[in-house]
Amino acid sequence: MLATRALRLVGKRAISTSVCVRGGHGVAKVEEYTLPAYFDRRESPLPDVSYVRNLSPEQQSLKEKEKGSWAALSNEEKVALYRISFNQSFAEMNHGTSEWKSVVGGMFFLIGLTGLVVLWQRKYVYGPVPHTFDPEYKEKELQRVLDMRMNPVEGFGAKWDYENKQWKK
Amino acid sequence: MSLPKPVMRGLLGKRLRFHLPIAFTLSIISAIAFKYAVTEPRKQAYADFYKQYDSVKEFNAMREAGIFESVRPSGE
Numbered sequence: 514m515l516a517t518r519a520l521r522l523v524g525k526r527a528i529s530t531s532v533c534v535r536g537g538h539g540v541a542k543v544e545e546y547t548l549p550a551y552f553d554r555r556e557s558p559l560p561d562v563s564y565v566r567n568l569s570p571e572q573q574s575l576k577e578k579e580k581g582s583w584a585a586l587s588n589e590e591k592v593a594l595y596r597i598s599f600n601q602s603f604a605e606m607n608h609g610t611s612e613w614k615s616v617v618g619g620m621f622f623l624i625g626l627t628g629l630v631v632l633w634q635r636k637y638v639y640g641p642v643p644h645t646f647d648p649e650y651k652e653k654e655l656q657r658v659l660d661m662r663m664n665p666v667e668g669f670g671a672k673w674d675y676e677n678k679q680w681k682k
Numbered sequence: 683m684s685l686p687k688p689v690m691r692g693l694l695g696k697r698l699r700f701h702l703p704i705a706f707t708l709s710i711i712s713a714i715a716f717k718y719a720v721t722e723p724r725k726q727a728y729a730d731f732y733k734q735y736d737s738v739k740e741f742n743a744m745r746e747a748g749i750f751e752s753v754r755p756s757g758e
Binding site for chain 1 (some may be wrong): 702724727728729743744747749753
């Protein structure tokens with residue numbers, strides 16, 4: 514696997530163009546986006562092409578040295594070979610951004626803005642609430658709830674003292 | 683440059699051996715706690731309520747309050 518990669522990377526691209534000679538028009542132009550591309554992605558660790566395509570002379574001599582025993586390479590040379598093949602290491606491509614701070618800030622700001630809109634709406638758009646919200650009506654509702662003995666065991670009616678007609682202490 | 687080889691196998695098994703006993707004990711404890719903090723007091727509250735419950739008296743009190751449609755208060 515690594516041997517085929519090394520062979521492919523020696524100075525050349527892996528081109529898979531189809532040469533169409535159509536009666537007098539020549540070769541179809543190769544679009545840049547149709548060729549294999551390089552990308553840093555965690556889920557596909559080995560892209561189709563190496564990062565550096567046009568090697569400088571030192572890099573070419575390094576590639577020649579790579580064909581020999583790898584134990585002979587120093588650590589810097591190994592890192593240099595890595596950087597020829599790849600743009601970012603996994604650590605570099607995976608590290609998080611601070612984007613979440615702007616997202617959360619934007620969320621709070623827009624929620625606040627919406628709150629202001631809702632307040633304005635409540636004051637200037639909506640009409641008055643129904644008469645069932647009047648305090649006297651609410652008192653009558655409460656009295657009826659207690660008369661009906663709603664939830665007398667653990668709920669609302671349990672908190673009312675029916676003997677003394679007051680709330681339980 | 684010579685890092686130790688990372689652990690490649692048995693990762694799920696290790697995680698399960700650590701987390702499953704904790705998960706089971708915590709869920710059992712929460713179930714027991716719920717039983718003795720919520721359901722037992724609730725059963726007791728219902729039992730106590732119905733020990734002293736006179737349904738006829740309650741019915742008459744509700745009737746006088748005028749909430750029924752089938753029986754009106756005795757005055758009318």
